[in-house]
Amino acid sequence: MNTQSPLIELRNVSMDYGSGKDQMLALEEIDLTIAPQDFVCVLGPSGCGKSTLMKIIAGYQQPTTGEAIFQGEPIQGPDWHRGVVFQSPTLYPWLNVKDNVGFGPNIRGLDKKEVDRISDHFLEQIGMLKDKDKAVFELSGGMRQRVALARVLANRPEMILMDEPLGALDALTRLNMQTLIRDLWQENKNTVLMITHDVDEAMSLGNRLIVMSKQPGKIIKTYDLDYTYQALKTNNHRVNIDSTYLEIKNEILDLINTDLNSPASIETSKK
Numbered sequence: 001m002n003t004q005s006p007l008i009e010l011r012n013v014s015m016d017y018g019s020g021k022d023q024m025l026a027l028e029e030i031d032l033t034i035a036p037q038d039f040v041c042v043l044g045p046s047g048c049g050k051s052t053l054m055k056i057i058a059g060y061q062q063p064t065t066g067e068a069i070f071q072g073e074p075i076q077g078p079d080w081h082r083g084v085v086f087q088s089p090t091l092y093p094w095l096n097v098k099d100n101v102g103f104g105p106n107i108r109g110l111d112k113k114e115v116d117r118i119s120d121h122f123l124e125q126i127g128m129l130k131d132k133d134k135a136v137f138e139l140s141g142g143m144r145q146r147v148a149l150a151r152v153l154a155n156r157p158e159m160i161l162m163d164e165p166l167g168a169l170d171a172l173t174r175l176n177m178q179t180l181i182r183d184l185w186q187e188n189k190n191t192v193l194m195i196t197h198d199v200d201e202a203m204s205l206g207n208r209l210i211v212m213s214k215q216p217g218k219i220i221k222t223y224d225l226d227y228t229y230q231a232l233k234t235n236n237h238r239v240n241i242d243s244t245y246l247e248i249k250n251e252i253l254d255l256i257n258t259d260l261n262s263p264a265s266i267e268t269s270k271k
């Protein structure tokens with residue numbers, strides 16, 4: 001984690017859904033600080049509130065109690081500073097690839113030449129410049145997710161929020177996408193928060209990992225890791241799976257799978 005002033009601060013954030021006897025506590029007393037250019041991966045059992053946490057940072061939901069702060073200001077609602085990528089890419093089927101990527105800059109009133117320049121730049125980054133005139137229905141799942149990423153990047157957001165973005169992809173495409181996401185993070189210097197169920201994916205991409213307890217979701221442990229930096233240094237983009245890696249992976253799996261009714265206080269480990 002770097003030491004610049006935080007991009008995101010969650011202070012004592014709790015989130016209730018429903019009311020009366022249907023009321024349930026989804027998140028409880030979350031304190032989280034995310035620095036610029038962090039790549040934070042969030043892991044935790046199904047239903048522990050990962051997406052709720054992401055929606056609060058995106059501005060889709062206000063916490064029931066506590067504060068969600070972006071660059072020192074309370075998050076009031078969604079805006080282009082924090083772009084969201086979902087598991088199922090939400091592309092506009094009536095627009096071709098290039099116009100999907102240029103959608104945000106176009107809406108913001110940039111002139112056509114500038115919109116084209118931005119679209120081409122990000123299509124190049126995702127390796128799909130040659131596909132720019134294709135229709136959405138002509139794309140594979142992995143290609144759609146790449147276009148969804150480029151569309152978010154074209155808005156030049158400070159932060160990218162991803163909710164299981166690779167969950168629907170086959171294993172090989174998923175590995176290639178992990179490499180692409182890491183490269184895009186490095187190249188564009190965004191801050192990333194990514195939810196995943198895959199511990200290896202989290203360990204190989206994130207420089208910070210957050211593990212949450214089962215509902216009500218609390219942060220039970222955070223890790224600062226450097227496997228993603230190692231992967232950036234190698235030609236084949238692979239992480240070195242050493243004994244420490246396996247220890248941390250097993251510890252995380254235990255944390256996620258153990259009954260965590262009384263989560264321990266927050267701990268931070270450094271590899």
Ligand SMILES: Nc1ncnc2c1ncn2[C@@H]1O[C@H](COP(=O)(O)OP(=O)(O)OP(=O)(O)O)[C@@H](O)[C@H]1O
Pocket residue numbers: 017018026044045046047048049050051052053215
């Ligand atoms: N809009 C909503 N209204 C009521 N309950 C909700 C709402 N959104 C989420 N919940 C509930 O809050 C809890 C946390 O849900 P959330 O989707 O944040 O968990 P998650 O960790 O992302 O789950 P998964 O890993 O299965 O995607 C769940 O019990 C869910 O049913």
